[in-house]
Amino acid sequence: MSEIRNYTLNFGPQHPAAHGVLRLILEMDGEVIERADPHIGLLHRATEKLAEHKTFNQALPYMDRLDYVSMMCNEHAYVMAIEKMLGIQVPIRAQYIRVLFDEITRILNHLMWIGTHGLDVGAMTLFLYAFREREDLMDCYEAVSGARMHAAYYRVGGVYRDLPDSMPHYKPSQWHNAQQVKENNANRQGSLLDFIDDFCRRFPTYVDEYETLLTDNRIWKQRLVGIGVVSPERAQQLGFTGPMLRGSGIAWDLRKKQPYEVYADMDFDIPIGKNGDSYDRYLVRMAEMRESCKIMKQCVDWLKVNNGAVMVDDLKVAPPKRQAVKEDMEALIHHFKLFTEGYCVPESEFYAAVEHPKGEFGIYLVSDGANKPYRLKIRAPGFAHLAAMDEMTRGHMLSDVVTVIGTQDIVFGEIDR
Amino acid sequence: MSKNKTLLANLQQRFGDKLSKTIDALGEITVEINAADIIEVCIALRDEFQFSMLIDLCGVDYSQYGESNWQPEASSTGFSRALNSTLMQAKTDNSQRFAVVYHLLSTANNQRLRLRAWMNESPPRMATVNPIWNSANWYEREAFDLFGILFNDHPDLRRILTDYGFNGHPFCKDFPLTGDVQMRYDAQQGRVVYEPNEVEQRVQIPRVIR
Numbered sequence: 001m002s003e004i005r006n007y008t009l010n011f012g013p014q015h016p017a018a019h020g021v022l023r024l025i026l027e028m029d030g031e032v033i034e035r036a037d038p039h040i041g042l043l044h045r046a047t048e049k050l051a052e053h054k055t056f057n058q059a060l061p062y063m064d065r066l067d068y069v070s071m072m073c074n075e076h077a078y079v080m081a082i083e084k085m086l087g088i089q090v091p092i093r094a095q096y097i098r099v100l101f102d103e104i105t106r107i108l109n110h111l112m113w114i115g116t117h118g119l120d121v122g123a124m125t126l127f128l129y130a131f132r133e134r135e136d137l138m139d140c141y142e143a144v145s146g147a148r149m150h151a152a153y154y155r156v157g158g159v160y161r162d163l164p165d166s167m168p169h170y171k172p173s174q175w176h177n178a179q180q181v182k183e184n185n186a187n188r189q190g191s192l193l194d195f196i197d198d199f200c201r202r203f204p205t206y207v208d209e210y211e212t213l214l215t216d217n218r219i220w221k222q223r224l225v226g227i228g229v230v231s232p233e234r235a236q237q238l239g240f241t242g243p244m245l246r247g248s249g250i251a252w253d254l255r256k257k258q259p260y261e262v263y264a265d266m267d268f269d270i271p272i273g274k275n276g277d278s279y280d281r282y283l284v285r286m287a288e289m290r291e292s293c294k295i296m297k298q299c300v301d302w303l304k305v306n307n308g309a310v311m312v313d314d315l316k317v318a319p320p321k322r323q324a325v326k327e328d329m330e331a332l333i334h335h336f337k338l339f340t341e342g343y344c345v346p347e348s349e350f351y352a353a354v355e356h357p358k359g360e361f362g363i364y365l366v367s368d369g370a371n372k373p374y375r376l377k378i379r380a381p382g383f384a385h386l387a388a389m390d391e392m393t394r395g396h397m398l399s400d401v402v403t404v405i406g407t408q409d410i411v412f413g414e415i416d417r
Numbered sequence: 418m419s420k421n422k423t424l425l426a427n428l429q430q431r432f433g434d435k436l437s438k439t440i441d442a443l444g445e446i447t448v449e450i451n452a453a454d455i456i457e458v459c460i461a462l463r464d465e466f467q468f469s470m471l472i473d474l475c476g477v478d479y480s481q482y483g484e485s486n487w488q489p490e491a492s493s494t495g496f497s498r499a500l501n502s503t504l505m506q507a508k509t510d511n512s513q514r515f516a517v518v519y520h521l522l523s524t525a526n527n528q529r530l531r532l533r534a535w536m537n538e539s540p541p542r543m544a545t546v547n548p549i550w551n552s553a554n555w556y557e558r559e560a561f562d563l564f565g566i567l568f569n570d571h572p573d574l575r576r577i578l579t580d581y582g583f584n585g586h587p588f589c590k591d592f593p594l595t596g597d598v599q600m601r602y603d604a605q606q607g608r609v610v611y612e613p614n615e616v617e618q619r620v621q622i623p624r625v626i627r
Contacts, residue, residue: 238551
């Protein structure tokens with residue numbers, strides 16, 4: 001009989017299932033994990049230190065690049081912290097736009113998650129479906145900000161600009177003839193809000209499609225049920241938030257418990273899991289997509305009938321209108337000072353947290369009264385989740401490690417910062 | 418925010434002199450304690466005040482707090498010209514330089530609390546709260562990596578974010594933004610080599626306090 005030895009396996013950092021640059025050192029007994037030691041930091045860019053050397057506005061685009069699949073939610077926490085410290089009240093229309101785009105972002109993130117999680121576990125089709133819908137939502141990003149991913153759309157005091165009246169159209173090319181293009185442009189004839197409205201109408205049927213493929217799928221359940229079980233007590237001890245905490249049965253959602261912007265006026269439910277395993281977390285996230293769709297619909301209905309400002313009327317934090325800069329000396333000076341020196345935030349500290357698609361995303365900002373942050377700490381939800389990797393995979397098989405990485409919804413931009 | 422006031426009063430009653438400072442600002446409560454009391458206070462906060470979650474833990478280097486690159490000429494209302502540009506110097510003495518900031522969350526009471534513990538030693542030392550909240554493990558490793566704060570009795574105090582074999586603690590205020598070393602692939606040696614940094618550090622936008 002051959003002797004079976006323990007050995008150490010190096011997983012990643014260039015492994016397709018490692019979701020980026022995760023390097024896992026796995027100590028294994030045969031195929032069973034005895035200890036998992038994640039090595040992170042391969043994507044460390046010292047965002048916090050860079051922000052200390054930039055003015056408050058200049059550091060905003062770094063936020064997009066943290067969790068690069070839920071860009072606007074990152075920006076949201078950052079601008080909320082500064083607004084609170086400056087004592088700015090954001091116009092109500094801007095608050096609705098932010099909630100609308102937070103939920104678009106949540107669906108974007110969850111679609112990315114279900115696509116890659118499915119791919120890791122062996123469900124290829126879903127990846128293609130999920131990216132089809134992501135394309136529509138990225139078009140919304142592009143319509144408001146000009147960028148598909150790194151939008152920098154939320155600004156201190158509101159949002160960069162109001163929603164556009166028209167959607168960009170597809171143009172005929174050598175791959176798509178006029179007839180195809182016409183079909184593709186059918187729901188892009190109206191404004192952005194009409195397009196989102198149409199998306200909200202279509203999207204629940206898409207989620208049904210995903211669920212048909214997965215929820216009762218025997219292979220999917222074999223791979224997910226009972227994998228990475230976390231009890232409610234352990235989940236709190238380990239600092240879990242978001243779907244990871246709700247999957248363990250704790251109904252904790254900042255949108256409900258500590259509402260920000262206009263979430264208090266929104267009608268939606270918090271789905272929670274029962275067993276705290278990967279399958280429950282899957283169900284929670286699927287249900288969350290449906291709830292996000294409900295919130296989006298409510299925002300669209302409100303935004304269609306209510307107009308107003310989307311930025312505070314304060315030239316110390318918001319740039320003046322382009323036309324005013326050309327005509328008014330005062331506006332020109334404000335424009336120049338805002339984009340060179342920026343604004344000073346009163347000496348204070350604040351921790352702003354939002355319900356990010358992955359959990360609680362927090363910005364702890366310390367200002368000593370200067371035009372740059374004194375200290376910026378980014379509380380990334382994935383950091384706490386990945387720290388529990390060892391506990392969640394211990395005693396499982398090697399293939400289950402991939403499931404756990406998927407269920408934690410790991411994105412390295414936010415973990416390594 | 419009467420809920421915060423109640424919590425603050427209860428904390429003051431429970432801990433008394435152990436709280437060296439309490440701040441109630443912007444709807445958030447901050448309490449400051451000495452490093453020596455950290456374990457006792459944290460256990461009480463978890464068990465008696467139901468702060469079941471440690472949401473965040475981070476180090477802060479206060480050595481350049483309140484310093485700026487140049488002094489503005491006039492009032493805080495108008496804009497004025499830069500008169501002198503000075504490079505900021507980090508404080509040399511280490512008393513009250515480093516602090517560890519804990520963000521606690523009570524899901525039962527829906528309440529948050531910020532706890533700041535000051536360290537006077539050099540190198541800074543703090544007792545680990547890992548046995549109290551297990552989420553502290555990686556947060557403390559991060560604070561050690563970036564600030565050089567040593568957490569006593571931590572089970573696994575290794576660097577976490579920086580490169581293998583990294584020297585220094587990059588988030589200290591006296592660590593240059595551009596870093597100390599640069600790396601490139603050396604074709605002759607057939608490996609990546611580290612060399613002293615040639616990038617010049619410069620202030621693009623001066624730091625100013627108005």
